[in-house]
Amino acid sequence: xxxxxxxxxxxxxxxxxxxxxxxxxxxxxxxxxxxxxxxxxxxxxxxxxxxxxxxxxxxxxxxxxxxxxxxxxxxxxxxxxxxxxxxxxxxxxxxxxxxxxxxxxxxxxxxxxxxxxxxxxxxxxxxxxxxxxxxxxxxxxxxxxxxxxxxxxxxxxxxxxxxxxxxxxxxxxxxxxxxxxxxxxxxxxxxxxxxxxxxxxxxxxxxxxxxxxxxxxxxxxxxxxxxxxxxxxxxxxxxxxxxxxxxxxxxxxxxxxxxxxxxxxxxxxxxxxxxxxxxxxxxxxxxxxxxxxxxxxxxxxxxxxxxxx
Ligand SMILES: [Zn+2]
Numbered sequence: 001x002x003x004x005x006x007x008x009x010x011x012x013x014x015x016x017x018x019x020x021x022x023x024x025x026x027x028x029x030x031x032x033x034x035x036x037x038x039x040x041x042x043x044x045x046x047x048x049x050x051x052x053x054x055x056x057x058x059x060x061x062x063x064x065x066x067x068x069x070x071x072x073x074x075x076x077x078x079x080x081x082x083x084x085x086x087x088x089x090x091x092x093x094x095x096x097x098x099x100x101x102x103x104x105x106x107x108x109x110x111x112x113x114x115x116x117x118x119x120x121x122x123x124x125x126x127x128x129x130x131x132x133x134x135x136x137x138x139x140x141x142x143x144x145x146x147x148x149x150x151x152x153x154x155x156x157x158x159x160x161x162x163x164x165x166x167x168x169x170x171x172x173x174x175x176x177x178x179x180x181x182x183x184x185x186x187x188x189x190x191x192x193x194x195x196x197x198x199x200x201x202x203x204x205x206x207x208x209x210x211x212x213x214x215x216x217x218x219x220x221x222x223x224x225x226x227x228x229x230x231x232x233x234x235x236x237x238x239x240x241x242x243x244x245x246x247x248x249x250x251x252x253x254x255x256x257x258x259x260x261x262x263x264x265x266x267x268x269x270x271x272x273x274x275x276x277x278x279x280x281x282x283x284x285x286x287x288x289x290x291x292x293x294x295x296x297x298x299x300x301x302x303x304x305x306x307x308x309x
Contacts, residue, residue, distance in 0.1 A: 011068035013060060014303025015053055016118070017041070018074070019090045022049075024056045025299045026064055031126040035060050036299075044092040054105045071111045071305030072102065073118035073298050077160040085112075111305045113147075115139070116163060117154045118301030119291070120147030123256040125304045127292035132253035136163070136246055140239075141259030144192040144199075148250060154305065166192035170238060171245045172278060177238075191242045195235070197260050204231040218264045235261075236270045243271065244278030247286050258291040265290075 009029055016023040019041060026035040039056060042048030053072070061067045076088035078099055085093050102110040113121075120129075120137025129135035129149070139145045144166030148155040155162045167190045170177060180189020181202060193199050197214040205211050208227045212220070221228035243255060257267065272288050279286075293300055 011064060011066055012303040012306055013057055013068040013070045014118075014299045014301070014306065015056070015070065015072045016074075016115075016299040016302055017049070017053065017072055017090075022052055022056060023299050024060055025296075025303055026060050026068060027300065027303045031300075034064055041090065044090075046092045046096050046098075049090075049093065050098070050101055050105060053102060057106060067108075069306035070102070070106060070108060071113075071118075071302040072098075073113060073115050073302035073305070074098075075114055077114055078112055080156075080158065080160055109306075113154055113156070113302075113305060114145070115298050116145030117147035117149075117156075118299070118305065119258050119297045120149045120163070120256070120301070121154050121304050122293050122297035122301035123258070123291055124149035124254075125152065125301075127297065128256045128289040129254040132287075134250065134252040134254075136250055136252040136255045138165075138243075138255060138257050138262075139259040140195055140197075140257060140261035142197055144195050144259075146246070148252070165242070165246060166190060166195075168242075168245070170194050170242060172241050194238045195242060195261070200231065200235050200261070203234060204228070207231060207234075214260060218261075222266075232264070232266070233270075236267060237274050239267065240271045240274035241278055243288070244275040247275065247279050247284065252286060254287050254289055256289050256291055258294070258297060262290055 012027040014025045021038050022041050023038045028034055039052055042052055057070060076085050079086050083097050083100060084095050085098050088094050099110055099112045116139050119139055120135055123129045123137055124135035133151055135149045137147045146163040146165040148163045167185055169189050170191050181193035182188050183190040183193050200214050200217060204217055217228045217231055221232045268288055276284055291297055
């Protein structure tokens with residue numbers, strides 16, 4: 001189906017399809033939020049999920065009195081070769097032609113991408129990275145993901161994995177970081193095992209025998225706790241190395257952080273100093289910025305996705 005160019009005055013509908021809830025948002029062309037609703041995700045019921053999504057779109061359009069473009073953000077990716085979803089934590093969606101089915105049910109093109117790409121698109125469109133030609137969006141949460149937006153469009157890639165950086169190895173590893181913690185994919189020392197929330201918690205426990213949440217580590221470091229400050233220091237240095245790798249390949253103008261760890265204010269001061277020795281340039285003008293839309297970026301990015309020409 002040819003992609004339809006959204007009209008200048010068309011509303012943008014975004015769906016965040018998660019394992020427990022479905023959220024819908026409608027944005028005016030200027031990004032103003034017109035409507036937002038939530039509904040529980042039907043449990044392991046593919047047809048039920050399709051019905052819930054299409055009902056939510058129809059209800060929103062009836063309420064607003066106009067139809068819009070539709071974009072969907074959901075974990076996993078549509079395999080380019082087959083058009084089937086893979087890698088979703090909602091297992092019933094895996095192997096299903098969800099994009100084709102939603103297009104049939106809604107009689108229009110439907111764009112689908114993962115949450116990290118939605119985050120990056122939201123922040124690149126009217127968030128912290130607004131106006132930057134190339135934005136790398138990073139989620140530092142329970143997992144670590146990334147997405148690349150080039151001139152306002154998500155870079156998908158031949159395998160629909162562009163920006164999936166969390167399962168690359170931590171670059172320039174030190175002896176103590178080798179082989180690194182095991183990762184669910186079978187490798188060890190993936191960036192995610194160091195930079196996710198559980199990653200910093202495990203690192204702190206290993207270094208000091210103290211079981212604290214990532215939030216507690218950051219809060220205590222801010223109050224002068226030496227062990228927590230040292231853990232956060234190690235975290236920053238690793239984040240700097242990991243992002244230097246991205247800068248050397250993609251060279252984005254802006255890197256935007258999201259997820260729980262993005263709320264640690266000192267990252268934005270320290271990491272750009274720490275990445276300098278690893279970036280292959282005599283000066284580094286890349287800006288490291290905190291997200292503007294926070295938890296809303298997933299669903300807002302899905303809405304912008306549907307508007308992509
Ligand atoms: Zn991994």
